[in-house]
Amino acid sequence: MNAESIIECVPNFSEGMDEEKVRAIVASMKVDGVRLLDWSRDATHNRSVVTIAGSPDAVVESAVRGVGKAAQLIDLTQQSGVHPRIGAADVVPFVPVSGISVAECAMLARQAGLQIWRRYGVPVYFYGAAATRPDRVQLEDVRRGQFEGLREAALRDAMRRPDVGGPELHSKAGASAVGARSFLIAYNLYIQHPGSNGSGQAPILPQQTEIASARAIARDIRDLRVSNGGLQGVKAIGVMANGRAQISMNITDYQLTPMGQVHAAVSTIARRHGVEVSDGELIGLIPEAAFEPDSDWVRQTLGFNAEEKVLERKLHRPMEWPVS
Incomplete structure (x- = not known):
């Protein structure tokens, strides 16, 4: 220190x-x-x-x-x-x-x-x-x-x-x-049935089926995590959020398993379960080394702005403290 x-x-x-x-x-x-x-x-x-x-x-x-x-x-x-x-x-x-x-x-x-x-x-x-x-x-x-x-x-x-x-x-x-701990990235991906109206509310599948798919995808991610060459350092659960099925993930080693690899793997697994990834969200910030410009995961992350979401950049532009 x-x-x-x-x-x-x-x-x-x-x-x-x-x-x-x-x-x-x-x-x-x-x-x-x-x-x-x-x-x-x-x-x-x-x-x-x-x-x-x-x-x-x-x-x-x-x-x-x-x-x-x-x-x-x-x-x-x-x-x-x-x-x-x-x-x-x-x-x-x-x-x-x-x-x-x-x-x-x-x-x-x-x-x-x-x-x-x-x-x-x-x-x-x-x-x-x-x-x-x-x-x-x-x-x-x-x-x-x-x-x-x-x-x-x-x-x-x-x-x-x-x-x-x-x-x-x-x-x-x-x-x-x-x-x-080392840097952790909290990353969520929403899934929907192909042909959904885009809001995540798919008329073809009931919510019970979508959450079952989300949980199955999360289980597959966890299985990959423990296999050789799988999604090392990625923790996942399937939940309902805002009325939509979501894969909620913590990426504990973005250098071992980059964000682009996580997005691609989840997209592939989702297709095997008859659904597709619709959009994503980041909770908190990411380090500069994890940022992959022009990647699919960046394009699909809602409201992504590197100046607001990359830690090293945000250090130079901190927020005002709120007043209680």
């Missing part, structure tokens, strides 16, 4: 319907030395994603404050959504951008976790490079059972207890998964 080190943090909050709550959470994260690069609110998944970057200590402080505000405003006992979650501030990943390593980000994640518990009483699970146990490296293993299941499991099973705090989860805010 050096004086010019820059890290990114992409906290995910379990609220996407109430804009004022999300705005208040983002506003609480304003800290000197931190740039707000992106924030989005997804009512369908009932989830919001914020992207910040800056000096390591400042970004840690910003993220911790966001977790505290989320714990104050979000009640998981009254919340539901498509996306898996264990906490009001569900996941808080720290990502190296320049002048710093993943291992150093893991140390920062541990510091953040301790502050989250000490200040706000929200227990923490460490995952990714910050994991203290091999069975917590994968985020999906940490989130098994979601808030409702984990709330019970943490009390009866010592192996499910938080790394910091607990054993009880916070009564309303649950727990937060805090970690360190």
Whole structure:
């Protein structure tokens, strides 16, 4: 780590319907030395994603404050959504951008976790490079059972207890998964039946059939992930979003499996299931090295603007912090 080190943090909050709550959470994260690069609110998944970057200590402080505000405003006992979650501030990943390593980000994640518990009483699970146990490296293993299941499991099973705090989860805010990782790209592709009217509402197939196709495609992607030469580092689930069938993916190693390869593979798999890819969306930002101008995936990504979606470019043109 050096004086010019820059890290990114992409906290995910379990609220996407109430804009004022999300705005208040983002506003609480304003800290000197931190740039707000992106924030989005997804009512369908009932989830919001914020992207910040800056000096390591400042970004840690910003993220911790966001977790505290989320714990104050979000009640998981009254919340539901498509996306898996264990906490009001569900996941808080720290990502190296320049002048710093993943291992150093893991140390920062541990510091953040301790502050989250000490200040706000929200227990923490460490995952990714910050994991203290091999069975917590994968985020999906940490989130098994979601808030409702984990709330019970943490009390009866010592192996499910938080790394910091607990054993009880916070009564309303649950727990937060805090970690360190390399760059992750959140990429969604919608599918439709050939001959659809273009809105994704295909008159030929009922929604039950479309979501079944989406889940089958996601299963094939996961099968490819574990086979030689397959979609390494690509996690996928099939969901309904905005009344349309969607393949929701996390690309954890875009250098090993570039975006163009992911789009081509999903398109091929979709055709085998009698459907086609219609359009895509990016949640958050992508690194410059993942951007492939004039590629099919860029053309099919709704509203794609490289100046707004590429991290290195956005660092020079950050957003204004919202006012709560």
